[in-house]
Amino acid sequence: MPDLPLFAWTAVAGVLGLIVGSFLNVVILRLPARLEAQWQQEAQNVLGLQADGQPLPPGVVREPSHCPHCKHPLAARDNIPLFGWLLLRGRCRYCQTPISIQYPLVELLSAVLCAVIVWRLGPTWAAVAGLFLTWALLALSGIDFRTQLLPDQITLPLLWAGLLLSLVHLFVVPQQAILGAVIGYLSLWSVYWLFKLLTGKEGMGFGDFKLLAALGAWMGPGSLLPVVLLSSLVGALIGGALIVLRKHGREMPMPFGPFIAMAGWIWFVAGDALWHAYMGLSGIG
Known part of the structure; x- marks a missing residue:
């Protein structure tokens, strides 16, 4: 360049x-x-x-x-x-x-x-890949926010891109990418079925599983817990604000995909810095 x-x-x-x-x-x-x-x-x-x-x-x-x-x-x-x-x-x-x-x-x-x-x-080539990840996450967030839909036409290519990039060790190695994809999908899949068995309702869509699997393929299994925690925190804050400010009914469904995408992008860009900050505040290491 x-x-x-x-x-x-x-x-x-x-x-x-x-x-x-x-x-x-x-x-x-x-x-x-x-x-x-x-x-x-x-x-x-x-x-x-x-x-x-x-x-x-x-x-x-x-x-x-x-x-x-x-x-x-x-x-x-x-x-x-x-x-x-x-x-x-x-x-x-x-x-x-x-x-x-x-x-x-x-x-x-x-x-x-x-x-x-x-x-x-x-x-760098990592930045080029990061740009495409950013655009995909933006498109998915906008679509999910408007329609509560995460199209396979975007989530699946994003998943395959993460797996293929691992072959050149751009972000993670293939073992980490595969484990990240599998664990990312199965973690939300398990939560979905547990919630459905307990309440009889669907708490999220299958597109959320695929999106988290894609992020796991890009960043490995170690990113999944921080991404889920960050997305839950952001979702709770924004959801609470909507309920208070716009009288958004508690029973009205709210897309979770934009929060996963937001948390995934934040961890992709600043995951190392956030982890070191957390370790410093907790007095570990």
């Missing part, structure tokens, strides 16, 4: 994060609708029912961006990450319908997280 100072690489990563964040918005909004329509078509074929003839929702790549309300195609200047939303003052140029705050938030968050990855890991 070119010999540039770290701050320059960090800035490049931030700009790249803005650009990719715009695409992540498309994935978050379009992929679940596309998948649900495909599942309906497959169910109709299996049951021998006549198809309803409705066209599939827009795909992730081919269809150009358009306003979800008036369907007017967006100009190139309207698609500039973050700045397009600011220039439009948060409203569609053509129908003046407010544009969801999700668009600039995802783009800005992607920029910040990508910059942190490169600042932490430097201009």
Whole structure:
């Protein structure tokens, strides 16, 4: 890689994060609708029912961006990450319908997280892998937050990527990656069935198992307990805040995937520092 100072690489990563964040918005909004329509078509074929003839929702790549309300195609200047939303003052140029705050938030968050990855890991192949991990976790968090769905189309490639990266010992060795994937999946799978046997209810979805398995493949089994504890803590804090501030009913389901993803990213970036801080505070070592 070119010999540039770290701050320059960090800035490049931030700009790249803005650009990719715009695409992540498309994935978050379009992929679940596309998948649900495909599942309906497959169910109709299996049951021998006549198809309803409705066209599939827009795909992730081919269809150009358009306003979800008036369907007017967006100009190139309207698609500039973050700045397009600011220039439009948060409203569609053509129908003046407010544009969801999700668009600039995802783009800005992607920029910040990508910059942190490169600042932490430097201009290395580990940072390149970390960028892809960041984008996958962002997309999964957005989708799960909106639809309570963690698509296999993202979780499974993320799992396989972690296993394949272990072959070159980028983060962990293959034994650790395999154990991390297996233990990560089985730990939440066991909690799911125990909770269901005791209460008759489903406490989480199978996508959560696969997401934790993917994180275990990337970071090994030693990361799983901290990730679960961090995700539970963050989930409890955010869930409690929603109940108090927005009167979010206790009986209403809350996606756990974003909290797993958040905790996994934090441990990926700062796990060593957090562990040493904990050891220092506890007086061990």
